[in-house]
Amino acid sequence: MGYSGIFLDRVTAVMRSIDAHPGLDGRLNAAVEQAMTLVPACDAAGGVLLGRRRRIADSAATSASAAAADQLQGDLGEGPLLDVAHDVALADSNDVAGDRRWPEWAPVVARQHGFRAVMSTRLDFSDRTSGALTFYSATGTFGDDDRRAAQLLAAHVSTSLDAAKVRETLERAVETRTTIGQAQGLLMERLEIDAEQAIALLKRVSQQTNVKLSQIAEEVVSTRVMPGEHASDPAAQN
Numbered sequence: 137m138g139y140s141g142i143f144l145d146r147v148t149a150v151m152r153s154i155d156a157h158p159g160l161d162g163r164l165n166a167a168v169e170q171a172m173t174l175v176p177a178c179d180a181a182g183g184v185l186l187g188r189r190r191r192i193a194d195s196a197a198t199s200a201s202a203a204a205a206d207q208l209q210g211d212l213g214e215g216p217l218l219d220v221a222h223d224v225a226l227a228d229s230n231d232v233a234g235d236r237r238w239p240e241w242a243p244v245v246a247r248q249h250g251f252r253a254v255m256s257t258r259l260d261f262s263d264r265t266s267g268a269l270t271f272y273s274a275t276g277t278f279g280d281d282d283r284r285a286a287q288l289l290a291a292h293v294s295t296s297l298d299a300a301k302v303r304e305t306l307e308r309a310v311e312t313r314t315t316i317g318q319a320q321g322l323l324m325e326r327l328e329i330d331a332e333q334a335i336a337l338l339k340r341v342s343q344q345t346n347v348k349l350s351q352i353a354e355e356v357v358s359t360r361v362m363p364g365e366h367a368s369d370p371a372a373q374n
Contacts, residue, residue, distance in 0.1 A: 202272055
């Protein structure tokens with residue numbers, strides 16, 4: 137079945153709303169807030185990004201119950217969001233209390249939070265980061281239209297979050313280069329050395345202390361001295 141013009145207009149508005157947020161956290165929060173706009177049966181929604189060992193590294197939710205239900209999946213190591221993050225594109229149930237796929241998680245979510253139906257869709261990233269959007273309903277059930285809308289939203293959110301992540305990475309890289317340049321200039325002035333000697337000194341301290349070059353540079357810029365004895369010992373440059 138095709139999408140109606142009204143629905144497509146709604147999707148376009150939702151996508152623009154999500155993309156209007158500049159950062160990863162902002163877009164993830166916007167995505168879960170917009171979930172109920174596209175999926176009417178949804179009473180609450182959550183979004184998570186997973187790190188190592190299937191642990192939740194970042195999250196957003198429209199309610200305390202949705203946040204708790206998502207976090208419980210991470211704690212127990214089972215649930216629909218973990219299924220879609222690693223195995224399938226979509227996992228749903230219109231009978232959470234009786235679903236045997238998640239024997240520990242499902243009864244708790246049904247009993248404590250009153251959710252009757254759940255639906256998770258996968259979020260994909262170019263750097264292999266995984267995640268999920270999860271839709272919860274305490275009063276209704278999810279049908280085929282809801283599934284299509286959820287997957288359409290997840291596809292756009294994946295692209296939007298990926299773009300935000302790339303932008304944040306580039307911004308951090310620019311900030312790092314700027315800080316290293318500032319530290320380099322301070323050392324050139326303080327120790328009366330040239331640019332090549334200054335960067336060599338920073339790298340040597342980084343290697344000797346097993347601290348990242350960017351962190352060494354930040355310390356130089358903030359304190360105006362080199363870590364340890366290197367700032368007061370011009371011979372260290374030789």
